[in-house]
Amino acid sequence: MSAALPTSLEANPRLDQWLKVNADETITVFSGKVELGQGIVTAIAQIAADELGVAPEQLHIAAGNTDIAPDEGYTAGSQSIEVGGAAMRIACAHARSLFAEAAARWLEVDVSDLMLARGMFSRKGAPAQSVGYWQLAGAVRLDVPVARVAEGGPRAASLTGRSLARRDIVPKLSGAAFVHDIELPGMLHARVVRGPDHGAHIESWNREAILALPGVTDVVRSGNFVCVLALREAAAVKAAQAARKLVRWIPAPRRPAAGEIGSVLKALPAESATVHASGQARPGAVAIRAAYSKPYIAHASIGTCAAAAVLAKGHLTIWSHTQGAHFLRAQTALALGLPAESVTVIHRDGAGCYGHNGADDVAFEAALAATRSGRPVLLTWSREEELAWSPFGSAGAVEIDAAVDGEGRVSKWHIGIWSHTHVKRPGWGEGINLQAAWEMDPPVPEPLPKDMPLPAGGGHRNGIALYDFAHQQVDYHFIAQSPVRVSALRSLGAFANVFAIESCMDELAAASGQDAVAFRLRHLADGRARAVIEAAARRADWRADAPGGEGRGRGIGFAQYKNRSAYCAVVAEVEVAEKVRVLRVFAAVDAGHIVNPDGLANQIEGGVVQAISWTLKEAVAWDEHGVRTRSWEDYPILGFDEVPEIEVALLDQPGAPGLGAGECAAGPVAAAVANAVQHAIGVRVRDLPMTPERIAHLIEAAD
Amino acid sequence: MAVQIEVNGVACAVAADGDTPLLYCLRDDLKLKGTRFGCGAGHCGACTVMVDGRAVQSCDTPLWSVSGRSITTVEGLADDRIGRAVRDAFIELQAAQCGFCIDGILMAVTALLRADARPGRPAILKALERNLCRCGTHVRILRAIDVAIERLAGGVQ
Ligand code: FES
Numbered sequence: 082m083s084a085a086l087p088t089s090l091e092a093n094p095r096l097d098q099w100l101k102v103n104a105d106e107t108i109t110v111f112s113g114k115v116e117l118g119q120g121i122v123t124a125i126a127q128i129a130a131d132e133l134g135v136a137p138e139q140l141h142i143a144a145g146n147t148d149i150a151p152d153e154g155y156t157a158g159s160q161s162i163e164v165g166g167a168a169m170r171i172a173c174a175h176a177r178s179l180f181a182e183a184a185a186r187w188l189e190v191d192v193s194d195l196m197l198a199r200g201m202f203s204r205k206g207a208p209a210q211s212v213g214y215w216q217l218a219g220a221v222r223l224d225v226p227v228a229r230v231a232e233g234g235p236r237a238a239s240l241t242g243r244s245l246a247r248r249d250i251v252p253k254l255s256g257a258a259f260v261h262d263i264e265l266p267g268m269l270h271a272r273v274v275r276g277p278d279h280g281a282h283i284e285s286w287n288r289e290a291i292l293a294l295p296g297v298t299d300v301v302r303s304g305n306f307v308c309v310l311a312l313r314e315a316a317a318v319k320a321a322q323a324a325r326k327l328v329r330w331i332p333a334p335r336r337p338a339a340g341e342i343g344s345v346l347k348a349l350p351a352e353s354a355t356v357h358a359s360g361q362a363r364p365g366a367v368a369i370r371a372a373y374s375k376p377y378i379a380h381a382s383i384g385t386c387a388a389a390a391v392l393a394k395g396h397l398t399i400w401s402h403t404q405g406a407h408f409l410r411a412q413t414a415l416a417l418g419l420p421a422e423s424v425t426v427i428h429r430d431g432a433g434c435y436g437h438n439g440a441d442d443v444a445f446e447a448a449l450a451a452t453r454s455g456r457p458v459l460l461t462w463s464r465e466e467e468l469a470w471s472p473f474g475s476a477g478a479v480e481i482d483a484a485v486d487g488e489g490r491v492s493k494w495h496i497g498i499w500s501h502t503h504v505k506r507p508g509w510g511e512g513i514n515l516q517a518a519w520e521m522d523p524p525v526p527e528p529l530p531k532d533m534p535l536p537a538g539g540g541h542r543n544g545i546a547l548y549d550f551a552h553q554q555v556d557y558h559f560i561a562q563s564p565v566r567v568s569a570l571r572s573l574g575a576f577a578n579v580f581a582i583e584s585c586m587d588e589l590a591a592a593s594g595q596d597a598v599a600f601r602l603r604h605l606a607d608g609r610a611r612a613v614i615e616a617a618a619r620r621a622d623w624r625a626d627a628p629g630g631e632g633r634g635r636g637i638g639f640a641q642y643k644n645r646s647a648y649c650a651v652v653a654e655v656e657v658a659e660k661v662r663v664l665r666v667f668a669a670v671d672a673g674h675i676v677n678p679d680g681l682a683n684q685i686e687g688g689v690v691q692a693i694s695w696t697l698k699e700a701v702a703w704d705e706h707g708v709r710t711r712s713w714e715d716y717p718i719l720g721f722d723e724v725p726e727i728e729v730a731l732l733d734q735p736g737a738p739g740l741g742a743g744e745c746a747a748g749p750v751a752a753a754v755a756n757a758v759q760h761a762i763g764v765r766v767r768d769l770p771m772t773p774e775r776i777a778h779l780i781e782a783a784d
Numbered sequence: 785m786a787v788q789i790e791v792n793g794v795a796c797a798v799a800a801d802g803d804t805p806l807l808y809c810l811r812d813d814l815k816l817k818g819t820r821f822g823c824g825a826g827h828c829g830a831c832t833v834m835v836d837g838r839a840v841q842s843c844d845t846p847l848w849s850v851s852g853r854s855i856t857t858v859e860g861l862a863d864d865r866i867g868r869a870v871r872d873a874f875i876e877l878q879a880a881q882c883g884f885c886i887d888g889i890l891m892a893v894t895a896l897l898r899a900d901a902r903p904g905r906p907a908i909l910k911a912l913e914r915n916l917c918r919c920g921t922h923v924r925i926l927r928a929i930d931v932a933i934e935r936l937a938g939g940v941q
């Protein structure tokens with residue numbers, strides 16, 4: 082057929098990999114995209130119900146079970162609606178057309194005379210005579226390749242654009258709902274006995290003393306991986322702490338010393354390349370050269386990582402909040418030397434997932450504990466493990482050398498980006514990316530990092546400014562070595578890059594005497610980009626001449642995520658006393674055709690709050706012995722009393738493809754806040770986070 | 785030497801060491817999984833329950849200290865007029881993303897509204913001082929609390 086099929090369909094081409102009609106008058110659809118707290122399962126179910134013409138309650142969705150669900154790679158990168166949703170839509174439309182043909186034969190009418198409601202086909206005007214998917218199931222073969230079908234045939238009233246309630250919320254507010262709550266028969270609670278830092282080696286250990294700790298039933302050791310097992314969770318928690326003193330560790334090699342992020346990164350060896358170049362630089366009337374940075378940031382979910390595992394009759398089953406059940410299965414099988422068919426991974430909800438956290442690591446640790454002990458286990462991480470043993474979002478440093486000509490247009494734009502990989506997931510690149518696999522005996526080597534190439538990009542994601550500049554050069558300095566373990570965190574490099582680009586845009590606008598909004602608009606031909614900026618400015622009652630400098634100010638930030646997903650503009654209003662308070666945020670988002678407006682707004686609101694937290698408060702601290710931020714006291718996040726009022730405007734584009742939006746607000750928020758702080762107190766913050774100490778320091782330096 | 789407590793209106797004898805955090809007694813012994821572990825150090829509020837109607841963080845509350853007291857967890861919220869209104873408002877406003885923090889927040893808010901039927905914003909923020917949410921659901925949570933307060937004041941059950 083016409084356009085290429087979404088990658089999810091190419092990998093899972095049979096219709097019966099996507100759905101099954103049940104005798105109880107329901108349909109089950111299978112999705113490889115899993116619930117991470119983003120409401121995706123509801124959105125995909127909504128798409129499926131819509132295409133099939135069934136009511137939402139007639140539709141079940143089974144997601145992320147490697148035995149039955151399609152392999153759709155990772156649930157990440159705001160791709161779930163763009164790819165997973167598109168695939169589900171095509172598969173369900175195909176199924177509906179096959180069933181409509183069968184219904185037409187059954188009812189002896191033409192397909193064009195059919196109508197469809199709640200899964201029942203009937204002749205138009207004669208609803209009494211009807212036949213449902215359920216009666217027709219025997220007459221329709223689903224073991225056929227999925228194909229795009231032409232529009233037409235009967236359709237039920239559309240659900241798209243309606244805010245259906247999330248399927249997972251009521252259970253989550255009722256009791257057991259998460260992977261943490263699993264109870265397997267004969268299950269033991271497992272806790273890892275951690276060394277002082279990643280890469281530490283065991284010199285000696287006192288196995289008997291660990292076994293003698295109260296409540297401990299078993300201890301598993303493989304190489305430098307040790308965990309205790311106990312019937313009672315409280316006993317496992319206590320024993321794991323006590324056991325730390327019963328193991329002697331040889332510390333890991335020292336890490337690069339801490340310091341300002343820009344200097345830390347630039348001191349490390351880098352592989353440099355010009356990744357984009359267009360136009361000719363011209364000197365301008367006004368020139369700016371500025372350096373920006375963003376630190377390592379923790380996922381810091383409220384719940385810690387956890388997984389359950391059981392080995393029974395040679396088959397290993399793992400329950401995990403992984404983003405990629407099929408990858409986890411393949412990597413676990415490889416690391417344990419099992420055939421992939423002997424491993425099943427079943428997705429279960431975890432606490433909020435904002436990228437590659439410790440979900441896969443803990444799942445493999447649970448698998449190791451279950452296979453070595455022969456007992457079903459539930460392994461839960463401590464707060465310290467969550468904050469210090471998960472991968473972090475990579476730091477980034479950005480330098481921009483830019484000029485504006487006498488006409489007030491950018492005539493030179495040279496940006497350099499220093500960062501690490503932003504993807505080190507299991508299954509990404511070579512080798513095995515599971516922490517305990519590097520520690521067990523025999524260990525598998527830790528693979529070399531490799532970043533995601535453009536156009537999506539990792540460290541250089543959104544490194545190319547969307548603006549129509551006469552000249553633009555982007556250099557990426559990829560740094561393989563990192564002082565702390567890094568991987569994907571919501572928005573990857575886009576957070577640092579958009580923060581830098583959009584801060585610099587304000588600096589250029591101010592230096593050339595132009596309004597920040599007008600300056601952006603005169604460099605943007607893309608109508609959808611202009612529309613979100615205009616919408617945010619209008620909502621915020623943006624005035625070019627708004628007075629600032631009295632401790633209150635407003636600023637704007639904009640980006641199109643990945644330069645091809647959702648457009649987002651943010652206006653922030655701040656108050657700066659000794660600390661920065663964000664008072665109000667107006668966000669305007671164009672995410673294409675909207676499936677579930679309330680779900681989308683919820684995602685944007687959450688993205689805004691999280692980005693304010695990153696911007697104002699968060700930085701992973703380390704020294705040469707390891708990560709120092711190991712509790713909520715060392716790693717504070719935004720609290721209820723610091724959250725602004727947020728208004729979200731959604732610019733729907735009926736008929737346009739849905740665009741991933743879960744990550745679009747991050748960079749624009751950071752820039753809008755920085756620009757607002759400049760407006761409020763006349764001080765430019767170029768390094769994150771904007772802690773009271775940093776602000777005080779900048780004010781002092783300016784005086 | 786079991787410790788006697790009342791949980792969601794039911795008398796229970798918990799056969800655990802008196803030092804065991806209440807959190808694990810609820811989750812392990814009584815299989816009430818809605819009370820969640822987040823930090824074990826009293827910082828995040830994921831484990832909040834009500835003890836005699838007051839919000840308490842169960843992760844740093846030893847079992848012995850609640851002997852003979854009455855405990856409410858999220859599983860028992862529906863039996864409480866205020867708790868039910870709070871939970872209903874959260875569901876109606878879809879005030880959750882991952883939902884992991886929410887059960888603790890429901891408990892903290894219910895305890896607040898038992899003590900003060902019409903708290904202002906500052907009192908609400910104070911009551912949520914020790915509850916963290918990483919998904920950034922705060923704005924909706926605050927809206928849901930306002931709705932619950934309105935409903936309760938209007939006598940709607
Ligand atoms: S788990 Fe009790 S406060 Fe965090």
Ligand code: FES
Pocket residue numbers: 118383432433880881882883884885886916917918919920921
């Ligand atoms: S909803 Fe996820 S932590 Fe609050």
